[in-house]
Amino acid sequence: MSALQTLTELVHHDDPYRHAPDNLRALQLEAVRERFAQRRKQIRVLEHRAAEAKVTELRSLDDAVKLLFADANYKSYPETFIDQGRWDRMTLWLQTLSTFPITGMDYSKVSSMDTWIAELRRNGHHVMSSSGTSGKQSFIDQSESDRRLGAYFTQKGLAWASSNFRNRGDRTYPTFVTLPSGGAYTATERIQKFVDTVGTPGDIHWMSHVPQSADQLLKAARLRRAMADGTARPSEIAAFQAETEARTKKIQADIAVWMDQLLSRRKEPLFITGMMAMLYAIVAAGKARGIGDGEFHHDSVISIGGGRKGANLPADFEAQCQRFFKLGPSNFMDGYGMGEISGFCPNSHATGGWAIPPWLVPMVLDKKGEVLLNPTERSSEVEGRMAFIDLMADGRWGGVISGDKVVVDYAPRADGLKVPILRSVARYRDLDEGDEKLSCAGTIDAYVRGVVEA
Amino acid sequence: MSAILDRSIGSTPASSSEPQPLAVPHVLKGQLKTGSEVLHRSRDLGQGFTTPALDLDEAVWLRNKPGPAFDTPMAEIIDFLVELGARLNLQNPLMREALEGMVQVSTLDRRILSNCYEDMGHMFTREVLEAEITQSLGSVAVIDGWQATGHAGVPARLRAFPGRIVHIMAGNSPMVAGLSVMRGALSKSVNLLKMASNDLFTPTAILRTMAQIDATHPVTRSFSAVYWKGGDASVESVLFRPQYFDKLVAWGGEGAIRHALKYVGPGFELIAFDPKVSVSMIGREAFDGECSEASLAELARRGAADVLSFDQDACNASRYQFVEGTIEQVDRYAQQLALALGHDVRYGAGQGAPTPPEIREQVDALRNLDPIYAVFGGYDGRGLVVRSDEPVDFHPTCKTVNVVQVESLREALKHITVATQTVGVWPPSRKRLLRDGLACAGVQRIVTLGEVNVHGAVGGKPHDASFPIHRFMRWISEEGAEA
Numbered sequence: 001m002s003a004l005q006t007l008t009e010l011v012h013h014d015d016p017y018r019h020a021p022d023n024l025r026a027l028q029l030e031a032v033r034e035r036f037a038q039r040r041k042q043i044r045v046l047e048h049r050a051a052e053a054k055v056t057e058l059r060s061l062d063d064a065v066k067l068l069f070a071d072a073n074y075k076s077y078p079e080t081f082i083d084q085g086r087w088d089r090m091t092l093w094l095q096t097l098s099t100f101p102i103t104g105m106d107y108s109k110v111s112s113m114d115t116w117i118a119e120l121r122r123n124g125h126h127v128m129s130s131s132g133t134s135g136k137q138s139f140i141d142q143s144e145s146d147r148r149l150g151a152y153f154t155q156k157g158l159a160w161a162s163s164n165f166r167n168r169g170d171r172t173y174p175t176f177v178t179l180p181s182g183g184a185y186t187a188t189e190r191i192q193k194f195v196d197t198v199g200t201p202g203d204i205h206w207m208s209h210v211p212q213s214a215d216q217l218l219k220a221a222r223l224r225r226a227m228a229d230g231t232a233r234p235s236e237i238a239a240f241q242a243e244t245e246a247r248t249k250k251i252q253a254d255i256a257v258w259m260d261q262l263l264s265r266r267k268e269p270l271f272i273t274g275m276m277a278m279l280y281a282i283v284a285a286g287k288a289r290g291i292g293d294g295e296f297h298h299d300s301v302i303s304i305g306g307g308r309k310g311a312n313l314p315a316d317f318e319a320q321c322q323r324f325f326k327l328g329p330s331n332f333m334d335g336y337g338m339g340e341i342s343g344f345c346p347n348s349h350a351t352g353g354w355a356i357p358p359w360l361v362p363m364v365l366d367k368k369g370e371v372l373l374n375p376t377e378r379s380s381e382v383e384g385r386m387a388f389i390d391l392m393a394d395g396r397w398g399g400v401i402s403g404d405k406v407v408v409d410y411a412p413r414a415d416g417l418k419v420p421i422l423r424s425v426a427r428y429r430d431l432d433e434g435d436e437k438l439s440c441a442g443t444i445d446a447y448v449r450g451v452v453e454a
Numbered sequence: 455m456s457a458i459l460d461r462s463i464g465s466t467p468a469s470s471s472e473p474q475p476l477a478v479p480h481v482l483k484g485q486l487k488t489g490s491e492v493l494h495r496s497r498d499l500g501q502g503f504t505t506p507a508l509d510l511d512e513a514v515w516l517r518n519k520p521g522p523a524f525d526t527p528m529a530e531i532i533d534f535l536v537e538l539g540a541r542l543n544l545q546n547p548l549m550r551e552a553l554e555g556m557v558q559v560s561t562l563d564r565r566i567l568s569n570c571y572e573d574m575g576h577m578f579t580r581e582v583l584e585a586e587i588t589q590s591l592g593s594v595a596v597i598d599g600w601q602a603t604g605h606a607g608v609p610a611r612l613r614a615f616p617g618r619i620v621h622i623m624a625g626n627s628p629m630v631a632g633l634s635v636m637r638g639a640l641s642k643s644v645n646l647l648k649m650a651s652n653d654l655f656t657p658t659a660i661l662r663t664m665a666q667i668d669a670t671h672p673v674t675r676s677f678s679a680v681y682w683k684g685g686d687a688s689v690e691s692v693l694f695r696p697q698y699f700d701k702l703v704a705w706g707g708e709g710a711i712r713h714a715l716k717y718v719g720p721g722f723e724l725i726a727f728d729p730k731v732s733v734s735m736i737g738r739e740a741f742d743g744e745c746s747e748a749s750l751a752e753l754a755r756r757g758a759a760d761v762l763s764f765d766q767d768a769c770n771a772s773r774y775q776f777v778e779g780t781i782e783q784v785d786r787y788a789q790q791l792a793l794a795l796g797h798d799v800r801y802g803a804g805q806g807a808p809t810p811p812e813i814r815e816q817v818d819a820l821r822n823l824d825p826i827y828a829v830f831g832g833y834d835g836r837g838l839v840v841r842s843d844e845p846v847d848f849h850p851t852c853k854t855v856n857v858v859q860v861e862s863l864r865e866a867l868k869h870i871t872v873a874t875q876t877v878g879v880w881p882p883s884r885k886r887l888l889r890d891g892l893a894c895a896g897v898q899r900i901v902t903l904g905e906v907n908v909h910g911a912v913g914g915k916p917h918d919a920s921f922p923i924h925r926f927m928r929w930i931s932e933e934g935a936e937a
Binding site: 044045048049052069070072073076077078079080089092093096097136228229230369401440 | 624626627630705706707727729730768769811812815816818819820821822823826827833842844846847868869871872873895896
């Protein structure tokens with residue numbers, strides 16, 4: 001069995017974190033070699049990148065540093081393609097980042113971004129788009145297998161971290177999701193598929209029902225550009241602002257109803273899933289209603305991800321969440337992940353870190369993302385910029401570099417873990433690492449007031 | 455115990471291998487102040503620096519007294535500045551010392567920094583100073599005293615009265631410090647210079663040189679240069695008040711301007727030298743006749759000179775070049791431009807830092823969309839050119855140029871916005887045809903291609919579509935019959 005097979009088989013193990021092979025790092029390097037050899041023939045941008053960096057084979061993981069893709073890669077299409085409705089060119093662009101050929105596209109059915117994505121899906125390319133609150137959206141190609149695995153990983157990770165969930169038997173839960181429903185091609189879809197398998201039918205509650213549409217995000221981006229080049233009329237800006245305000249009000253009204261339902265059913269075993277920042281919103285709303293700590297049913301399961309995501313939260317928000325929900329090994333899963341990788345790293349209660357599955361090859365780089373930092377004989381911990389090579393990524397190249405500053409412990413030697421763990425996570429751009437470097441050079445962005453968000 | 459409780463969010467202590475922090479002095483009203491009470495970090499250089507503690511009382515000139523130079527005759531100020539200018543070069547040990555500090559905090563290399571220091575004296579020559587003051591104010595008399603005017607029949611006396619100014623400096627070019635001192639001195643104002651972390655040495659070197667000439671001179675006593683971390687509310691919320699300053703002059707840096715806006719209000723005005731983008735326009739005449747590779751290379755050298763301004767980290771550095779011609783012609787130019795970017799110019803390096811990943815990733819994507827896009831040069835810091843038929847949607851920087859093929863330069867006007875500062879045009883005869891259209895769209899300065907940083911660009915010309923010294927003044931009238 002090849003190294004790649006050995007590691008990807010572990011996907012089906014109930015506890016890959018304690019049953020990883022002893023020679024994990026060596027196997028991972030071998031598996032990365034296999035994946036690279038395979039993908040460089042399939043993915044044009046990877047092949048170009050390798051040629052540019054003169055990487056023909058991976059002698060060590062250091063050679064892979066230049067092959068990592070940043071988020072910017074998945075939004076590197078020229079916006080004029082979209083403005084001019086050149087969906088064929090958008091496909092051409094997506095193809096340069098995709099493993100499998102995109103064929104069979106019928107452009108007579110494509111007249112917008114939503115229909116372009118629908119047509120791609122019809123042809124087996126389950127494009128995932130960032131929900132992009134501002135700026136450009138990213139598009140990440142997923143194969144059928146990627147999509148199936150998404151829900152599967154969620155279920156496995158959750159069972160590993162939460163004993164309530166692991167031992168739930170046939171139980172389904174009244175489910176509360178801290179996300180809007182119907183983001184057909186955003187990360188929401190992964191959760192949606194999973195929620196359908198654990199939620200009690202008819203008792204699944206999404207935070208709001210204001211649909212997220214790619215076209216709507218696009219409209220915002222277009223208006224922003226029109227504002228920049230001075231062609232937007234005041235009436236257009238006014239209309240858009242009014243629309244955005246109405247939408248925000250509707251979302252807020254939906255959330256208020258959802259919050260009431262959630263809090264009033266706290267004595268039942270519930271499944272609550274979504275983003276960390278919203279978990280705190282529940283705590284704040286509960287406290288405002290006079291609900292005390294520890295009132296939620298002990299058989300509930302709470303599954304979150306997303307970290308702080310720049311939200312403006314009190315310093316002790318995590319401790320407040322912990323007390324309010326009595327978070328612990330029975331009821332809590334906190335995943336570390338990102339849109340570009342398969343699955344996530346579930347939290348390990350014993351170590352207080354996140355366990356990195358054997359098929360995610362961790363790479364800790366210097367802040368600039370140029371040099372691989374390795375554990376030394378003195379310390380098994382490495383601090384720097386998080387990157388991964390995701391051996392399971394099917395529709396795209398699995399090499400990803402993040403904006404996160406982390407500490408990875410390559411030998412936690414605790415709780416039987418045989419995989420590295422992440423010990424801390426922060427985002428570089430949230431960190432105050434020094435002073436402003438002032439320059440008179442600028443961009444038009446400074447001249448467009450009011451971030452137009454959809 | 456839950457994982458979320460144990461997460462450490464924040465930075466970790468500096469490792470012991472970091473170099474010793476640099477000592478940055480302050481200068482207050484002609485007095486040198488050293489000390490290392492405050493440790494600061496520098497994000498871009500990974501090196502910390504120390505400054506003396508800032509005494510807020512020393513940083514202001516109280517309003518109950520006129521500023522030291524308010525009544526100093528202009529002729530005397532110009533004489534002093536000419537003497538200062540003669541010492542602003544590398545013969546001067548203070549400037550040499552500043553250079554050694556700058557090498558450590560600036561992204562510009564030693565050669566460019568040296569050239570700046572050697573050339574800085576030019577803006578203190580008598581003809582530049584005189585041009586600057588007369589173009590800005592109309593006459594010297596109106597700043598030296600009260601000038602009678604009888605317009606519209608009402609007799610009045612006008613005076614351009616000196617102001618109280620705090621300058622938030624940019625550090626991407628040492629010339630910013632020279633310009634700020636020159637204009638601040640000519641306006642006779644009191645001036646607090648807030649240094650940027652990428653130029654912690656030029657302002658104090660100039661002020662120390664002043665003090666060396668005459669520590670008690672009114673101009674010397676009208677200036678202070680200090681550092682605090684931009685946005686530090688414990689300093690800015692105290693100092694940025696109309697009781698201490700009339701105007702805040704902010705150079706670029708959107709963040710700095712947004713911070714400053716919090717404090718702008720009645721009596722405390724913002725003069726913003728906005729963050730800007732610059733472009734070039736090349737007419738089809740470039741390809742007329744035989745158009746040898748040699749002549750195209752010569753043209754590309756002009757195009758490259760404007761791109762390379764302060765390593766393309768300046769408001770006047772060209773980022774987009776609109777070229778009239780066929781794809782083949784435009785590609786020939788783009789090819790030559792990529793080569794020309796590899797050669798040093800006076801304020802720009804032929805060998806720069808490698809192309810940063812965020813640009814590389816965008817360009818990689820476009821490279822794969824051949825022939826819609828074409829890419830010339832490489833990621834090695836010697837120059838990168840992307841040819842397209844619409845401007846690219848990333849910000850070309852770090853020696854990256856987007857050459858945009860256009861049918862006519864008139865068509866390129868639609869890409870000019872309120873953020874566009876300088877346009878370099880070729881051939882020179884096209885400037886006249888384009889200037890009204892460019893100005894209407896937002897452009898502030900039109901030059902011949904290759905002359906963005908031409909010697910003599912400073913002096914008597916507007917900056918950011920106005921005359922800064924005119925704006926530094928408080929224009930006062932005394933009206934009616936005199937007796």
